[in-house]
Amino acid sequence: MLTPFEKFVFFILALISAGFTLHGFVTIIRTIRLGRPAPPLKNLPQAFWKAAVTVLLQRTILRTRKLLSVIHMALFFGLITYAFVNLMDVLEGIVPGFDLVYSGKHVPGAPLALVRAYNLISDVMSGFLLFAITVFLVRRFILKDKALTYRENVLLYPKVKAGGPHKDSLIVGVFVIMHVSAHLMSQAFRLAEGPDPWMPLASFLNSISGASQIGVHIAWWVSIGWVMFIIPYLTRSKHSHFFMAPVNLALAKQNPRGQLDPAIPLKVIDGKTFEPGARVITDLAWKRILDAYACVQCNRCQDVCPANFYGRPLSPSALEVNKRYLLKDATFGGHPELLQAPLVEKVISPEAVWSCTTCYACVRICPVGNEPMADIVDIRRRLILEGFELDSGVQSALQSLATNGNWMGKGRRLRGRWAKELEFPIKNAAEEAVEYLWFVGDTASFDERVLPNTRMVARIFHQAGLDFGILYQQESNAGNDVRRVGEEGLFEQLVEQNLAAFGRAQFQRIVTTDPHSFNTLRNEYPQYGGRFEVEHYTMVLLRLLEEGRLTVKQRLSHYLVTYHDPCYLGRYNGVFAAPRKLLERIGVEFHEMPRNCENSFCCGAGGGQIWMGKVPPGERPAENRIREALATLQSYAGNGKKQLFIVACPKDMIMYSDAVKTTGSEGKIEVRDIIQLVAEAVGVVEPVSEAGA
């Protein structure tokens, strides 16, 4: 079809395009390699296979925004189809006589069914593509969907603030429309023998435009010319995610969700010195740099971020987008000095860094396997190392943890005092062998508001004949939140203290009250050689009921309840069933809130937030959650049952009890620990003095 001169021009342009594309990819790979080492990945062929299946089935994208995700699927499959369509267009251009219209009847030996299928699929996909891209352009530029914007107080890199992502989207959107329309027109112009039933859209256009040889040439050049421009451009734009997202998914975190990568202690690897945490972008692990290239800039992570919801200046999405534009300026923009720019000046404000609750919602929802939360923890680690002035509440919690082993400013000897008020002794696991070592945790050991529940756990374990003990003053805070605040040194000190105490005890497994302790003991202590079977008390209680060691004496059908999944029990560790089965066994009327299980909404206490002295204004996540619970139960409330908000975490007991007061919901809903319901159902009662206290 092309003239010899056109073919010459095509080959030159194709070479130039390939050169720029190669340069783009080499630059990206070199930049990623500037990052510090990440934990080694295992079984890469299998990881790539899994990622390919995930991408093809669009599994991760369908987790949220269902309608838009389906339209995104049309875009995705349309573009995949178009990779093949472009190849065929090029062959039609440069191979004499190669022409697939009219079922390829002018190509000797062309497989009829295959050519028809190709013509039909490419024709229909062209329509889908045009529809899908129009929806996305209208959403971004006409409807100006707020989900694609950032709060005023979120730090944005200058080019992001100036609308860089919008410009990129516009360029690629216009490309898709021009490219697909030009392809369709080139097909339409070829139909000199009338309509082709296997090309309905092109035939329709042909009925308007008629056939034209000059038209074929012009449309072909517009269509393929755009491709030769856009492919190198993609490597330099936010749409690098077309290529990098599948790679990122394949190389995604393999260790447990609840296990942070260790902060690299000051050491030399391959001739480079690495300090703990991250001050500049190249201090991040290479995988975190890859995240920036893989980011779709969809803001799904921002949608689920409790800190962003609360009006804090944190947007996990802005963090990735800022990184991406900084990297672009540093490499393609000729400003390598930006690689040494402090992250807290260019990509995330210090206030945002300290707003994160480490709830993992951003990581869980991200369709391309990004981990903005891991960046935040690394930035915290370096800020702490460099003596950043911390919030006074965090500062005093850390000081107390260092001296007392708890964050509540209590003397170590007081840790087991709550047990003295029980009607029976609790074994000291450091002195006599037990089956279960109960790791009580700080809040459950010291907070007066929670102590009745702690004692109730003990009473129920005792009634069930469980062989258990506690460590009394030898228990230290497990360190989960300390690590997430970025105090890696103190975390390691606490791990050491607890491992030494565990070493002195004889036990078969650990049961914890606090989901945060549960997480770190289960997932992070193995990094330090402490491998134990760790369970949450809801798991143990369920087993005791299933084994008949506890019996439900009274079904609690007079309660109308909903349940809040704590982040560190549910999303991090997948413990969704045990609390729900417990509620089922004790016979309450249970209804799920819209945000449940993996999608549970953080109470706002994690990652050290509970220690923060300053409470910013605005609706707190816990208050929003109470309103969600009330709205959920409202439709079932006509039967006069008492409405309860059930928790399985001592911190949640505090957060939500406060939220009930601050939302003016007293008398409408009551917060109870699941242990209180189990106690009522199995007939374990508090002695009169405690119940009345």
Ligand code: SF4
């Ligand atoms: S971990 Fe939670 S609070 Fe932190 S950035 Fe992600 S979604 Fe926001």
Ligand code: SF4
């Ligand atoms: S980090 Fe993930 S969820 Fe957030 S904007 Fe990027 S691709 Fe979307």
